[in-house]
Amino acid sequence: MKRPADLVTAMKPEEILKLIAAVRGDALCVPTMTTAPEWRDIAPDDLSISCVGFMGGASSLGLGLALSNPDRRVIVFDGDGSLLMQLGSLATIAGARPRNLTHLLFKNGVYHTSGAQNIPGGFDVDFVLMAKGAGYRTAYAIHEIDELKRRLPSLLRDEGPVFVELHTGLAEKTPMTARGGKSFPDQVEHLRKKLSA
Amino acid sequence: MPESVPASLILDAYKEIFREARGGRPTEPLGWVLSVPDTHQKSVLAALDKERALRTLTCATEDEANAIAAGLWIGGEPCILMIQHAGLYASINTLRGVAIDGKVPIFYMIGLLSRERDKDPSESRHSMVRWCEPLLDTFGVPHARLEGPDDVPLIAKYFKLSRERRGPAAVLVGLETM
Numbered sequence: 366m367k368r369p370a371d372l373v374t375a376m377k378p379e380e381i382l383k384l385i386a387a388v389r390g391d392a393l394c395v396p397t398m399t400t401a402p403e404w405r406d407i408a409p410d411d412l413s414i415s416c417v418g419f420m421g422g423a424s425s426l427g428l429g430l431a432l433s434n435p436d437r438r439v440i441v442f443d444g445d446g447s448l449l450m451q452l453g454s455l456a457t458i459a460g461a462r463p464r465n466l467t468h469l470l471f472k473n474g475v476y477h478t479s480g481a482q483n484i485p486g487g488f489d490v491d492f493v494l495m496a497k498g499a500g501y502r503t504a505y506a507i508h509e510i511d512e513l514k515r516r517l518p519s520l521l522r523d524e525g526p527v528f529v530e531l532h533t534g535l536a537e538k539t540p541m542t543a544r545g546g547k548s549f550p551d552q553v554e555h556l557r558k559k560l561s562a
Numbered sequence: 563m564p565e566s567v568p569a570s571l572i573l574d575a576y577k578e579i580f581r582e583a584r585g586g587r588p589t590e591p592l593g594w595v596l597s598v599p600d601t602h603q604k605s606v607l608a609a610l611d612k613e614r615a616l617r618t619l620t621c622a623t624e625d626e627a628n629a630i631a632a633g634l635w636i637g638g639e640p641c642i643l644m645i646q647h648a649g650l651y652a653s654i655n656t657l658r659g660v661a662i663d664g665k666v667p668i669f670y671m672i673g674l675l676s677r678e679r680d681k682d683p684s685e686s687r688h689s690m691v692r693w694c695e696p697l698l699d700t701f702g703v704p705h706a707r708l709e710g711p712d713d714v715p716l717i718a719k720y721f722k723l724s725r726e727r728r729g730p731a732a733v734l735v736g737l738e739t740m
Contacts, residue, residue, distance in 0.1 A: 427633065
């Protein structure tokens with residue numbers, strides 16, 4: 366089974382997040398697990414909410430945000446282990462057809478936070494095929510940072526639901542090595558206030 | 563003795579709840595119903611299919627429904643979850659994480675499938691029926707029973723309660739709706 370370290374060209378999650386931060390505009394962002402600590406540092410604002418305390422829920426949380434904010438882009442930073450916990454959300458999202466949802470999958474093939482155990486199926490699991498089969502409007506994989514730079518404007522603008530599998534190495538931080546940030550209920554309250562203002 | 567509640571009464575209650583939650587503002591949809599289909603409430607789900615004022619989203623799991631409800635709450639959209647007791651058991655960790663620890667008000671209509679008409683749920687021979695209320699008590703989730711048409715006002719009461727206490731609240735559907 367391939368591991369992220371085997372992939373010479375694996376993208377750095379931190380670099381991906383910086384590129385997204387530079388072009389996201391007023392998009393709502395939903396990081397989870399290993400993207401959460403870095404995103405907190407890159408984008409310390411009230412337009413993001415981390416999926417904390419209910420692993421696997423980022424895609425569904427993003428769907429609820431997309432349905433309640435149809436005029437604003439919502440970007441989910443999902444993990445492969447996380448998505449496997451609520452894989453049915455692919456069909457639920459496809460069925461709801463949110464035009465403003467971009468579902469990014471940071472695929473590293475492991476449960477990084479708990480010690481980098483392989484996810485079931487490891488790096489070979491084809492989430493793009495699953496998203497296409499579920500009915501996402503668009504689904505594709507990106508392997509290299511130059512390709513991401515080229516496709517970034519469209520993946521944040523194209524009619525959703527858009528699914529992009531990003532082939533990454535391991536993040537420098539995890540929620541266990543970089544604790545902190547606002548609690549989930551505080552994030553809920555801040556974002557709700559911000560959106561109703 | 564408990565009685566079945568007509569779907570039309572439940573939908574009217576939903577509409578009134580959503581109108582009030584929106585402060586009377588006319589909107590389309592009035593509100594969202596997140597459902598993981600429940601045999602016990604199938605007449606309500608069938609009625610929702612024909613209902614244009616309410617938007618129904620069928621979810622693959624109750625875990626998803628809880629997280630979607632959080633996103634809708636953050637975005638200011640009112641919603642009700644319709645699930646079965648089995649779905650409550652399946653999603654209790656997400657209920658804990660989102661509605662209890664996350665302080666997101668989520669209101670559940672929970673079908674007590676197989677509840678015997680002549681028995682109190684606590685005396686049911688079906689563990690799914692018997693343990694539902696004790697489970698909600700363990701997690702501190704306020705709940706009431708919908709045991710007939712006269713209990714329909716409890717739907718609005720417990721929806722409001724979930725918002726007042728910023729957490730979960732539930733109404734248990736005693737007999738299959740009609």
